[in-house]
Amino acid sequence: MLTQDHEQLDIHIIEKELRDIVKDDPNIRISSLQQSLYNKYEYQPSYFKVWEAKQKAIVRAFSDWDKSYQLLSKRLKALTNSNPGSRVIWRTVPATVPGCAIFERVFWAFGPSIEGFQHCRPVISIDGTFLYGKYRGKLLITSTWDGDNRLFPLAFAIVEEESDDSWYWFLRCIQNNVTNQDELCVISDRHPGIMSAIRVICELTHWHHRFCLRHVASNFNQKIGNKNLKAMVMWSGMENQLRKYQITRDRITQLNADGDKYLRELPVQKWTLAHDGGHRYGAMTTNLSESFNGVLKSARNLTIIALVELTYYRCVAYFANRYTKARVEITTGERITAYAKNIFNKWEKKTPKHSVIVFSHEDSLFEVGTPINPNSAYRGNHRHEVNLRESTCSCQKWQVYKIPCSHVIAVCKYQDISAMRYIDRCYCLEEQVACYAPRFCMVPDNVHWNEPDFPVLYPNVKLRRVKGRPRSTRLLNEMDLGTEHKPRPLCNLCRKECHNRRTCPTRTVAGSTSGQIE
Structure with missing residues (x-):
């Protein structure tokens, strides 16, 4: 038992006391561990003694840092054998010892995720975050949105750094192993490595690159230093109508010439809904990828094999829970996801006050009038052109979100047809079920793993961190501070x-x- 007399208490004894706590929560704070020891034994070791004990507990719970690299190839081989369709791509550097190699990069995507992506929106978000374990590196993540507007993890990679080459390698792995869709929209921040890589990828494919609006507004604020103008940038980027976008954009020009110059240097189709052309399905930020970074935060200071395992089990949980939810909704008679239903119902409530004029039954061309709205900044009282044959409305909501706007719903009611027939298929519950229908299979215990035909991996010693406590969180930037x-x-x-x-x-x-x- 620990007592206050144990001033020189061995770190191994402290590690034994903390072992189960650290295993359950690898990201637990040192101060919490100190408090736990004090509550139980009325003894509180120094901060650095507890920190070192925690590191030893992590090694015991999640294997040794160096050994985890040697186990990784076995683990991924067992995973791909158990889950057909999964893809793993390696990049290693030959070592001086025969049969050995130095780890550089690894890409992995699970078979069920690859199969389920066919039923999601053709939009992906990419993001990178640093690892803060014994060895430096970056975790790259690509995710998408399912029909209920929820995060759908798609593929992962661990690379030595975020560079032009590593981002190009990651995007090529996605292109060759995850999706064969030619028309794909990629949303990201404007990291130089991403910008360089995506430029080459878009020349080889018909992919469309779009900027995260939140990053655009944040960078604008750092350059101009005006919170009100930053908010106006967000508003203008979110406007779906060209007319409304231009009103806010002109106001920025009037208020700040430098701000106007900054925005003119950005391709307008890459940060605004009004000029997007419907490629991003209304998705404006990389928040989903960043939120998954938060989910993985507890594993980013663990061994490489523990990080891979966490991505696997998170995906298993997502698929199991969301498949069950979608099946229940179908049995209750629902046809579309809750996300699409909420948007559809909100717009449907506006239709009673709309007026419809037929211009051509043959061309399915209609004019829809809206009443005066004193509560709106734009006052209403406008005319909109709806073309059912070409699936367009002059308000552009239909093209942007792939869900019929109030003008289209009004025309459908006038025609006595169901407007839901014009909702994009990705929002149908049948597609949501198909998205999560692929099954993850359990991976056998490690005693049953076969030796892969692969070199013995060792970590890159150049990426080893210097001695001392590594930073366990990143420096906050302007977006994290929430300046507004x-x-x-x-x-x-x-x-x-x-x-x-x-x-x-x-x-x-x-x-x-x-x-x-x-």
Whole structure:
């Protein structure tokens, strides 16, 4: 039993006490572990002693860092054997010892995810995040949206760094192993490696690259430094009508010439709904990929094999739960997903006040009038052209979201036909069931794993972190600070932003250390 007399308590004893706690929650804070020891034994070892004990507990629970690389090829081989259709792509560097290799990159995608993606929207989001274990590296993730607007993890990779070459390699792995869709939309931030790689990929395919609007607005704010203009950038990017987009865009031009110049340098089709052409299905950000990064955060300071296993079991849980949910909704008589139903019902409520004029039955061409709306910034009282044959409406909501807008619904009611026939197939519950119908199969226990015909892997020693506590979270940026809701820290002297007491311009110039204001 631990007592207060154990000032020189061995780290191995502390590790034994913390082993089960760390296994259940690898991301638990050191302070919480200290408190746990104190609550149980009224003894609190030093921060660094507990930190070192936690690292040893992680190794015991999730295998040794170096050994995990040697187990990884066996694990992935067993996984692909158990789950047909799964894909694993390696890149290694030959070692000086025969039969050995240095790990550089690995890409993996599970068979059920690849099969289920055929029933999702033809849109993917890509993002990268760093690993903070014993060895440095980056985790690359691509995900998409299912018909209920939920995250659908698609493929993963661990690479040495985010570069032009690593992003190009990752995108080519997706193209060759995950999807053969020619018309695919890729949403990302504007990381130089992504921009360079996607430019080459788009030249080889008919893929469409779109920017994450949240990153565009954040970069705009960092450049211009105006929160109100940042909000206007978000509004203009989210507008589906060209007319409404132009109103907000012109206002930005009037208020700030530098902001106007900044936006003019961005291809308008890459950050606005109004000019998108319907490729992004209304998806404006990479939030889903980033949210999955948060899900994996607890494993990003673990061994490489533990990280791969977590992605596997997360996908297993998603498929099991969502398949059951979709089947239940079908048995209750639902035809479309809850996400599409909510949008459809919201727009349907507007139709009673719409007027419909037939211009051509043969061409399925109609004019729909909307009433004056004093509560809207745009006041209403407009005319919209609906073409059922070409699946277009001049408001562009139909083209953007692939769900009939209120004008289309009004025309369908006038024609006495169901507007749901014009909802994109990806929102049908049948497609949602088909999306999650592929089954994940259990991987046998490691005692049954076969030796793969693969070199013995070793980690790249150049990526090994220096001694000391590694950073367990990334530095916050402007988006994390939530500047539109949370104030920036203020200087203690002048109570203004963007500097602190030490660098305050009002501080006495003549070497004063009293902190008095001049």
